[in-house]
Amino acid sequence: MTQHPQDAASLHARHQSVLPSWLSLYYERPLELTHGEGRHVWDAEGNRYLDFFGGILTTMTAHALPEVTKAVSEQAGRIIHTSTLYLSRPMVDLAERIVALSGIPDARVFFTTSGTEANDAALLLATAHRRSNQVLAMRNSYHGRSFSTVGITGNQSWSPTSLSPLQTLYVHGGVRTRGPYAELGDRAYIAACVADLEDMLQQTAGGIAALIAEPVQGVGGFTMPPDGLYAAFREVLARHGILWISDEVQTGWGRTGDHFWGWQAHADNGPPDLLTFAKGIGNGMAIGGVVARAEVMNSLTANSISTFGGSPVTMAAGLANLNYLLEHDLQGNARRVGGLLIERLRAVTAGLDLVREVRGRGLMIGVELVRPGTDERAPEAASLVLEAARERGLLIGKGGQGGASLRIAPPMTLTVAEAEEGATLLADALQAAQGMLAPS
Numbered sequence: 001m002t003q004h005p006q007d008a009a010s011l012h013a014r015h016q017s018v019l020p021s022w023l024s025l026y027y028e029r030p031l032e033l034t035h036g037e038g039r040h041v042w043d044a045e046g047n048r049y050l051d052f053f054g055g056i057l058t059t060m061t062a063h064a065l066p067e068v069t070k071a072v073s074e075q076a077g078r079i080i081h082t083s084t085l086y087l088s089r090p091m092v093d094l095a096e097r098i099v100a101l102s103g104i105p106d107a108r109v110f111f112t113t114s115g116t117e118a119n120d121a122a123l124l125l126a127t128a129h130r131r132s133n134q135v136l137a138m139r140n141s142y143h144g145r146s147f148s149t150v151g152i153t154g155n156q157s158w159s160p161t162s163l164s165p166l167q168t169l170y171v172h173g174g175v176r177t178r179g180p181y182a183e184l185g186d187r188a189y190i191a192a193c194v195a196d197l198e199d200m201l202q203q204t205a206g207g208i209a210a211l212i213a214e215p216v217q218g219v220g221g222f223t224m225p226p227d228g229l230y231a232a233f234r235e236v237l238a239r240h241g242i243l244w245i246s247d248e249v250q251t252g253w254g255r256t257g258d259h260f261w262g263w264q265a266h267a268d269n270g271p272p273d274l275l276t277f278a279k280g281i282g283n284g285m286a287i288g289g290v291v292a293r294a295e296v297m298n299s300l301t302a303n304s305i306s307t308f309g310g311s312p313v314t315m316a317a318g319l320a321n322l323n324y325l326l327e328h329d330l331q332g333n334a335r336r337v338g339g340l341l342i343e344r345l346r347a348v349t350a351g352l353d354l355v356r357e358v359r360g361r362g363l364m365i366g367v368e369l370v371r372p373g374t375d376e377r378a379p380e381a382a383s384l385v386l387e388a389a390r391e392r393g394l395l396i397g398k399g400g401q402g403g404a405s406l407r408i409a410p411p412m413t414l415t416v417a418e419a420e421e422g423a424t425l426l427a428d429a430l431q432a433a434q435g436m437l438a439p440s
């Protein structure tokens with residue numbers, strides 16, 4: 001049913017009067033999405049959009065994927081009772097699949113309902129195992145919105161308090177688009193970051209529990225650290241007994257194309273000690289989790305329970321979605337169509353002064369914007385491009401340092417035709433935004 005713009009305005013006003021101010025909304029006239037199909041979504045006014053953001057990667061496969069819808073409704077019709085106090089076949093089934101895919105030996109899975117809670121659980125395990133509340137995190141990182149995870153988020157605009165139950169030390173390596181390391185080649189950059197890490201460990205009294213890192217920083221603007229960075233870190237960490245937590249909330253399940261997990265681009269010397277996941281695996285249903293070696297997972301000695309983590313309906317969605325993803329080789333599709341999209345975006349933005357860089361891996365693509373004729377980040381341009389893209393029927397995201405990067409992460413079933421259509425729409429939106437920003 002098509003609604004009038006006034007209805008959207010009043011929904012926005014109602015939203016603002018009952019929800020927190022810090023739940024920021026995209027767009028001057030925020031969007032209300034009412035339905036989706038494949039790689040498209042529709043708003044309450046009946047407009048159709050090509051979705052290049054997948055609801056921040058929660059729609060991993062496709063909107064309204066029939067296989068997932070069927071699995072959810074069948075399970076909901078059987079039983080939706082949830083609690084870890086009883087055996088659950090869908091939970092064990094999905095855990096077995098994830099254990100086998102994780103690459104972590106003798107692994108165990110704990111299911112949560114979000115990425116925040118997954119990282120919180122990983123921190124609880126790592127600090128309990130190592131009996132230390134000191135943690136290493138990367139500059140420009142994002143790991144969630146809870147009290148523990150804002151404490152390890154190295155991105156001021158998403159970290160509302162300096163108070164934390166953890167003592168956090170920030171490490172170089174996740175992003176190098178600017179600053180003293182920007183000019184270094186990959187090997188020299190890795191060596192500089194390792195030296196920084198070693199130096200930090202020497203200066204720090206007491207043991208450190210873990211390093212937590214995103215293989216590609218998501219909220220941080222789809223940054224591309226050089227391959228092998230975390231393998232080099234891992235050697236140092238292992239010498240100190242420090243655990244490595246790979247936050248795969250955005251990079252998991254083949255989205256980066258070349259690899260099933262983001263850590264695989266970095267470590268040929270073994271998997272991380274812990275891995276966290278969320279977002280796409282439920283194709284919109286609330287699934288998160290942590291995978292860890294049994295020795296680490298079982299370091300909690302008191303009893304615990306999760307009421308909603310691993311609920312049968314979400315597990316059924318996860319299983320159906322995972323089966324679809326593997327049967328249709330969506331990792332291969334992310335590699336092929338993502339590679340093509342990156343090339344296409346580089347070609348169509350080549351003449352635009354607004355675009356500093358198109359970077360990416362598979363279907364995680366960042367476009368960094370600068371004020372035309374300068375090298376200054378241009379967050380105002382990112383907002384203009386988002387609006388212009390929306391007007392042209394394309395949804396994208398933004399983020400990164402200074403909020404000056406566009407983020408592109410379509411559902412992983414994206415077709416070549418859709419990739420080309422999206423690249424053309426985005427080039428047009430960039431052109432329009434550049435026109436608006438041109439120096440007077």
Ligand code: PMP
Pocket residue numbers: 113114115116117119142143144145214218219247248249250278279288
């Ligand atoms: N880790 C990463 C890398 C993320 O990108 C996010 C969400 N943007 C989270 C953790 C938190 O996940 P959630 O929003 O499900 O709590």
